[in-house]
Amino acid sequence: MRNRFAFQPLYFLFWLALFLAAKALFLVYHAAPTAALSARTIARIFVYGLRLDASSTAYVCLPAYLLFVVGSLAGARFPTDRLIRLYTAVAVLLVALLTVTDLELYRAWGFRLDATPLQYLASPAEMAASAGNAPVVLLVSLFLGLLLFGWALYQKVVGRLPALPLKFGRGRAALVGVLEMILLVVPLRGGVQQIPVNQSDVYFSSQPYANHAAINVPWNVANSLFLQNGGPNPYQFMADSTASRTVSHLFATETSAPDTASARLLRQPRPNVLFIILESFTAKLVGSVGGEVGVTPTLDSLARTGVLFTNFYASGDRSQKGLVSLLSGYPNQPTTSIIKYPRKTEHLPHLCQSLKTVGYSSHYYYGGELAFANMKSYLVTAGYERFTERADFTPAQQNSKWGAHDHILFDRMLKDLPSQRQPFFVTAFTLSSHEPFDIPIPAKFPGTDEAAHFRNSVYYTDWALGRFLRAARTQPWWDNTLVVLVADHGHPLPNNDSNENPSKFHIPLLLAGGALRPEVRGRVVPAFGAQTDLAATLLAQLQLPAKEYVWSRNLLQATANPFAFYCFNNGFGMVTPAGTVTFDNVARQMMWKAPDSVPDTQLVKGQAYEQASYADFLHK
Known part of the structure; x- marks a missing residue:
């Protein structure tokens, strides 16, 4: 028969074993990168990760230990065992959910699960669409398997809570429980060192995947939730x-005076601005900037008659981060995004506001939900006068998992633009080249893997763009319109680039439209820049001040x-x-x-x- 006072150490051991099993599951699920590691490195993943595993174990144990102390004081009438089991079941359910979610998100995002997905909770349909290519049956099976493993492990290691020994006082029993709870301070902090344990303490390898594998996911999520961005x-x-x-x-800037005549691209300073943001358009699939040939014939054709920037990079790796960099010229933050903080975004400059001061009307088009990732609050603050989003399309037109496919979005714009007051600043954000890469036209390229689906989705959006532009050229507003074509971010596909690889962030930037001067058509700009630099570059062409955009540079001015x-x-x-x-x-x-x-x-x-x-x- 087990001793009652062995419960707390055994309960700690149960959770530690469960977290180690979750780590092993992560390594097995990502078999390809794991296979590239030596046996010694895999062993060190468990050894170095043990401090975060123990810290997470200690945090999870605290409520159960507290129930143990209360139950010891209250006596047999208090349902201590039942309450601890209920708490444990809920905690195991949550840990299993985080563990399985992390398995697939790491494959897509390249970093362990943290608080990032929480900003998408307001848009569950969009979250589901993002996971469209995930092996749902496998993940559900792993989730259920982890729950069953947790139940069996609890039965084996912990079992029923024994009754208080005869002639052992409640106060003494509670005191033992308190003392064992105090001992949790050491694993909570990850040791007795001065500074509590953090992620960097489990990093041991020059291989990022090995470091990532050592991280405890529940600890990582909790840490990112409670880590305040106030300093x-x-x-x-x-x-x-x-x-x-x-x-x-x-x-x-260069001390020598710039050649302002060669930097002027526009026939007149107040053209319409049609700002088109292309979802996930990585330079790897755009032939005119060194990518695969034939995937984006529309962009490649425009490059011969427009102004092409060949060394342009996304500032971040998510759509909401790209929006802020493109429209406010503001840098991204590594583990969060300013778009999550409306009180902060209220202090950002916006292209829409800058153009509004000189008489531009505005409209923002998106085929999906603008509430996704808190984008709408940012865009409302930006001052857009009108919005067209998913709810504005008929159910029949919402033929994508995200909402309305890109050719339908462009058709709506063609219908609306003749009545848009000029000069206008119209922004459109495509969505069809986002996961799960479903498209409404036959596939152009063979293959059934994810890279092939992605390549075909980019081709479709480029096709829809070409269809739109051919019709737009016949419109009266075209000759006085500058078209800005840029990606919101790049993509790991088709080469499965690592999270930090610059090729993942290399994206196209192209200026086109009837407002360009004939002599600048076909110009290639090799200047190095990022999305943050587009605001100052555009405002300089419109002969408007860009002093508010302190993180933005004019890419047509020598630096x-x-x-x-x-x-x-x-x-x-x-x-x-x-x-x-x-x-x-x-x-x-x-x-x-x-x-x-x-x-x-x-x-x-x-x-x-x-x-x-x-x-x-x-x-x-």
Whole structure:
């Protein structure tokens, strides 16, 4: 018969074993990257991850230990065993859900589950669409299997709570429970060191996947939920004055006077602006910027008659992050997004507001739900006068899992634009090239894997765009319209790029339309820049001030330090003509640089940019 006072150690052991099993499941599910690891590295994943596993175990044990103490004081009439079992069942259910969700999200996003998906809870249909290619049957089976494993493990390790021994006082029993609960302080903090355990403590390898595998998912989710974005700045690499000075040098322009005549692209300063944001349009599938040939014939054709930027990068890896960078010229944050904080976005500049001051009307088009990822609050603050979204299309037109397919969105725009007051600033955001990549036309490229589906979805959106532009050229408003074509972010596919790889962030930027001067058609701009730089570049062409857009540079004006900065979860990349350097914020180490001749100062400049931009975010 088990001793009652062995319950708490056994309960701790149960949860620790469950978390270790979850870690093993993660390694098995991601068999391909796991197979690339040595046996020693796999063993170290468990050893180094043990501190976070123990910390998470201690947190989960606290309520059960408290029930144990209360039950010891209250006596046999208090249903201690039943309440602990109920609590444990709920906790195991939650842990199993987080574990299985993380399995697939890591494959898609390249980082372990944190609080990021919570910003999508208001749009469950869109969340389901994002998971359209997930192996649902397998994941449900793993979820149920983990629940059964948890139940069997509890029965084997913990079992029924024994009654209080005869002639053993309730007070003494409660005191034993309290003492064992106090011992949880050590695993809670991850040891007896001065600073509590954090993610960086489990990072041990130069291989990011091995470090990621060591993380405990429930701990990671809870940590990101309770980590407040009020400071202090977690990206403190140098004195703030040094960071500010370094960033100011990054934004310095050439001392020689620029050739303003060659930088003028427009026939007149107040054209209509048709701002089209293309979902997931990675440069890897755009032939005119070095990608695969034949996937985007419309964009490639426009590149020959428009102005093409060949070294342009997404500032982040999610749609809502791309919106803020494109429309406000504002940098992304590695583990969060300013769009989640309406009080902060109220202090951002917006292209829509800037153009409104000189008489532009505005309209925002999207075939899906604008409430997704808190985008609508940001766009309302931006000052758009009208919105067209999923609810504005008939049920028959909502033929995509996300809402209305792109050709239907473009058809609505063609119908509306003749009555749009000019000059106009009209923004359209496509969606058909988002997971699950379903399209309403026959597939162009063979294959049934995810990369083939993605390639075909990009081809479809490009087809729909070409169809729209051919009709638009016959409209009276076309000759006075500048078309801005840019992606919201890149994509790991088709090469399954790692989370930090610059090719994942390389995207097209193309200016087209009747408002371009004939002599600039076909121009290629090799300047290095990111989405944050589009605002200042566009405003300069419209001869409007861009002083509010302090993080934005005019890419048609020569700069002393050409660069593109992007961030991922949780790190950054710095791209210059010399090459690329990436940095892991958790491990506090450079991940890689290519080529090896990239100067060490490039990493320092990236650290300064991240530190200064995040400090600005904290103070918004």
